[in-house]
Amino acid sequence: xxxxxxxxxSTSNAxxxxxxxxxxxxNISFPKGRYTLEFILNQDRTSFKLRHRIAGANLISxxxxxxxxxxxxxxxxxxxxxxxxxxxxxALHTIDWDLDDLGEPPLFTPxxxxxxxxxxxxxxxxxxxVHEIWDMxxxxxxxxxxxxxxxxxxxxxxxxxLMSLQVDEGLSAGQFYVDAETEHGFQFRVSLHPELHQFxxxxxxxxxxxxxxxxxxxxxLALLQREFQxxxxxxxxxxxxxxxxxxxxxxxxxxxxxxxFRPEEVATKLYPHVLPTEWERAGS
Amino acid sequence: MTGEGxxxxxxxxxxxxxxxxxxxxxxxxxxxxFLKAVRNGEDFLHKIRARVSVQGAIEPPLCPERLTxxxxxxxPKSTEEAMYGVWSHLTPRTACRxxxxxxxxxxxxxxxxxxxxxLAGSGGVSASGAxxxxxxxxxxxxxxxxxxxxxxxTVLRRLGGLPEARGNRSVYVDCPLSRAWWRERLVDExxxxxxxVAGRVREVSRINQAYWEELVVLVVxxxxxxxxxxxxxxxxxxxxxxxxxTNNETPLRxxxxxxxxxxxxxxxxxxxxxSVLSADELHDILYEVVxxxxxxxxxxxxxx
Numbered sequence: 001x002x003x004x005x006x007x008x009x010s011t012s013n014a015x016x017x018x019x020x021x022x023x024x025x026x027n028i029s030f031p032k033g034r035y036t037l038e039f040i041l042n043q044d045r046t047s048f049k050l051r052h053r054i055a056g057a058n059l060i061s062x063x064x065x066x067x068x069x070x071x072x073x074x075x076x077x078x079x080x081x082x083x084x085x086x087x088x089x090x091a092l093h094t095i096d097w098d099l100d101d102l103g104e105p106p107l108f109t110p111x112x113x114x115x116x117x118x119x120x121x122x123x124x125x126x127x128x129x130v131h132e133i134w135d136m137x138x139x140x141x142x143x144x145x146x147x148x149x150x151x152x153x154x155x156x157x158x159x160x161x162l163m164s165l166q167v168d169e170g171l172s173a174g175q176f177y178v179d180a181e182t183e184h185g186f187q188f189r190v191s192l193h194p195e196l197h198q199f200x201x202x203x204x205x206x207x208x209x210x211x212x213x214x215x216x217x218x219x220x221l222a223l224l225q226r227e228f229q230x231x232x233x234x235x236x237x238x239x240x241x242x243x244x245x246x247x248x249x250x251x252x253x254x255x256x257x258x259x260x261f262r263p264e265e266v267a268t269k270l271y272p273h274v275l276p277t278e279w280e281r282a283g284s
Numbered sequence: 285m286t287g288e289g290x291x292x293x294x295x296x297x298x299x300x301x302x303x304x305x306x307x308x309x310x311x312x313x314x315x316x317x318f319l320k321a322v323r324n325g326e327d328f329l330h331k332i333r334a335r336v337s338v339q340g341a342i343e344p345p346l347c348p349e350r351l352t353x354x355x356x357x358x359x360p361k362s363t364e365e366a367m368y369g370v371w372s373h374l375t376p377r378t379a380c381r382x383x384x385x386x387x388x389x390x391x392x393x394x395x396x397x398x399x400x401x402x403l404a405g406s407g408g409v410s411a412s413g414a415x416x417x418x419x420x421x422x423x424x425x426x427x428x429x430x431x432x433x434x435x436x437x438t439v440l441r442r443l444g445g446l447p448e449a450r451g452n453r454s455v456y457v458d459c460p461l462s463r464a465w466w467r468e469r470l471v472d473e474x475x476x477x478x479x480x481v482a483g484r485v486r487e488v489s490r491i492n493q494a495y496w497e498e499l500v501v502l503v504v505x506x507x508x509x510x511x512x513x514x515x516x517x518x519x520x521x522x523x524x525x526x527x528x529x530t531n532n533e534t535p536l537r538x539x540x541x542x543x544x545x546x547x548x549x550x551x552x553x554x555x556x557x558x559s560v561l562s563a564d565e566l567h568d569i570l571y572e573v574v575x576x577x578x579x580x581x582x583x584x585x586x587x588x
Contacts, residue, residue, distance in 0.1 A: 018554075018555045019555065020555075022555075070560070072557060072560065074512065074557075074559075076512075077376075078452065079380045079452050080376035080377060080379070080380040081376065081380075081456075081466075082376060083512040083513060083559075084512070084513070085512055085514075085557065085559040085560060087560055099377065100375035100376070100377050101375070101376050101377065102376070102377055103376065103377055103380035103381065111557065113557045113560055115560060142556060143556075143560070143561060143565070144556035144557050144558055144559075144560050144561050145555060145556050145557075146555060146556065146557055
């Protein structure tokens with residue numbers, strides 16, 4: 001399970017001005033507001049369960065409990081022009097997609113959305129949890145208004161679906177380690193220093209993120225070689241690990257039970273290091 | 285015809301080849317050799333196939349007829365519809381890949397449906413691709429490097445898209461085969477099988493290349509803002525209806541005015557998730573935007 005928290009006190013370069021209070025990173029409209037999202041990945045790689053939790057933003061909580069707001073998550077793949085909105089009245093809902101619609105690992109944007117026009121809403125700092133600048137202000141909240149907005153998330157690819165990224169505050173800056181969790185299916189539990197964890201949550205296509213992920217994947221594969229070279233005594237691997245083995249075979253790659261399996265070679269085949277071109281080197 | 289099995293080029297090797305061609309010396313030997321190969325046709329296919337392997341087993345069908353250079357550059361409506369008919373079972377997952385369309389274009393050359401030199405033809409009624417290559421290779425002085433580089437980029441764009449220079453929209457707008465697919469898919473999505481609406485939407489999508497690029501930006505580059513299919517389809521439908529109501533006498537037929545209307549929708553979407561609205565509510569908001577820009581904009585100006 002991955003947990004992501006968005007709070008007003010988080011920093012953001014994307015703070016916008018809205019005609020009503022919004023709980024989003026860097027926006028002080030709800031000073032004590034916290035929007036927590038739990039992602040529970042399913043083994044089929046085409047769905048996950050998402051749980052939304054709102055705290056410190058009574059206005060939003062009240063609109064949710066009275067049915068005037070809904071839990072929403074958009075799934076998009078701009079490259080293939082795909083975007084679908086999942087709307088739920090339950091805080092825990094399933095988000096799914098069809099791989100044939102996507103040209104890349106999908107992007108997910110969780111949010112809370114108002115589903116009724118609220119033309120004359122008198123705000124109260126004490127009762128609604130809004131900042132004093134909104135106190136006793138009348139606002140109009142039109143249908144479709146985003147009341148809380150989470151970070152855009154992208155699960156990058158197959159082996160990354162097997163990973164659960166966790167914060168370990170005991171680690172030094174830039175440090176990480178990998179463990180295996182086998183209780184419910186199989187997962188690599190990747191423990192990371194908080195800043196490193198935060199850095200990897202946000203999708204971007206830069207070289208540093210790629211190199212870090214290649215390093216983590218190498219460590220995950222080394223763990224498989226070290227601890228799963230022999231099949232379990234009952235003869236069956238967890239289903240998602242079995243699928244990953246098929247995935248490697250389909251790509252013509254050895255699996256961890258074979259003597260020719262080299263973790264770094266497989267990792268850099270799946271996620272090759274990308275060097276700057278001659279042109280980029282000349283420009284640097 | 286789903287994603288995994290359909291034949292396409294190895295994406296990494298193809299990307300490397302494109303980068304070498306456009307990021308090396310402008311007008312240098314590498315670019316000149318490439319253009320000579322395109323002019324020759326067969327050399328071009330050898331050159332590509334020697335560098336880039338093909339993945340997947342399922343061969344997508346080819347256009348049934350041989351295309352003239354003019355038909356390839358700017359396929360008529362009927363040709364685009366026929367192309368989409370042949371490839372209608374492709375999935376967006378496949379159709380958004382330059383590696384897929386580049387391989388398919390090469391197969392069209394291999395099977396005599398088009399000639400490699402067509403790839404160098406620029407838009408409009410200017411010289412043929414072969415003439416353009418010859419001129420570029422014969423050019424001297426300062427103009428030579430620019431002409432050769434421009435020609436190489438045109439070839440790569442027509443071949444399957446040039447994302448390194450033109451971003452993700454390239455596959456939608458630059459390659460005639462993929463452009464036909466995406467254009468007809470949009471018509472399909474918006475019209476939902478209504479032939480009359482399909483005709484109107486087809487008009488909107490085919491005003492000119494600049495207009496098509498604006499529509500593509502709407503679905504690709506600004507997908508996060510107004511890309512949801514409900515908003516996108518309703519917006520295009522509102523534009524199509526406006527064209528009909530005004531007998532095509534609307535400033536919204538000019539690409540820059542369409543862009544301005546899209547921006548207004550983007551501003552509304554900054555605070556609101558319009559895709560949760562009902563179709564009627566969405567129509568009311570988007571039609572108001574379209575009508576506002578119709579009334580506001582002058583009919584003067586053109587896309588150039």
